[in-house]
Amino acid sequence: MDIKEFSESAKGFTKSPLGIIALFIVLVYGFASLVVAFGQNISQHIAPLVYFMVFFPVLVFFGFLWLVAKHHRKLYGPSDFKDEENFLKTQISSAASLAAAISKQPESGGDLSRVQLDEIVELVSNTKQKHSTEKWKNRVLWVDDRPDNNIHERQAFEAQGLEFTLALSTDEALSILNREKFAVIISDMGRKEGPQEGYVLLDALRKNGNSTPFVIYAASNLPEHKKMARERGALGSTNRAQELFSLVMGAVNNGS
Structure with a gap:
């Protein structure tokens, strides 16, 4: 996927709170992966990054369950119901x-x-x-x-x-x-x-x-x-x- 396609996809995500949350998660996890793969002189700090990459999806999963259970009506934008x-x-x-x-x-x-x-x-x-x-x-x-x-x-x-x-x-x-x-x-x-x-x-x-x-x-x-x-x-x-x-x-x- 090139930059233009990614920007169009990202624009679509911004139409609702649920999409913004998903976009934020993808970007954070993506940057973390890049740092681990290409970062220099991070050997002393590799453990916290690995722990982050392992436990971040788990935290996101439980956070999403909480949002769906308690605030499901706030997760959609007007265009979702159009x-x-x-x-x-x-x-x-x-x-x-x-x-x-x-x-x-x-x-x-x-x-x-x-x-x-x-x-x-x-x-x-x-x-x-x-x-x-x-x-x-x-x-x-x-x-x-x-x-x-x-x-x-x-x-x-x-x-x-x-x-x-x-x-x-x-x-x-x-x-x-x-x-x-x-x-x-x-x-x-x-x-x-x-x-x-x-x-x-x-x-x-x-x-x-x-x-x-x-x-x-x-x-x-x-x-x-x-x-x-x-x-x-x-x-x-x-x-x-x-x-x-x-x-x-x-x-x-x-x-x-």
Whole structure:
């Protein structure tokens, strides 16, 4: 490899913290090797250099393990995540699904105003999920005895990388939660079991010490119902798809 090729390769390494670390390691080890091979009058100091060349890779290895374990999100530069076409597809898919969810709500009348469309675009464009290496932090439990009513909402979240587990009842949800962890729980309010099953589930979770963020997605958007939900330990309560999206994505990102 000539000087020009090496400089181009080195330039590529400087685009991220991980690359800079790798470049520094290569240069240090390279200079040490040159000194040992071509250095003059270093016979009295050869032992420290040999020890350095033997133990330096070991120190680098354990240092790298520590960085990956404790600061893995800081090891990449912006260019490592640059996939504008995929990002655009994700945003369009999420916005389209969210628009479909809003349009089916009674107050919309089936048509979205320019203000609502602008709100959707702004909301989705400002949402950037922090993907976690821990799978449960990207998973949501949705409790509703009529899950087909929420297909568009789930599609909006799935476009952002979230995965869903569905439960049709309070008992089923509690059984699932005994085995698995989730970043967020979404629940309707009234089910076949009773008119306030959302609160029944919420109270049972908080009584058992489960503090998973809990969002109620029901028919009411009255201020007093929102206040009551928060007082009982919920993150929020809404009947608006865009508010649900904001609450859930906020909880997911804050917990990542």
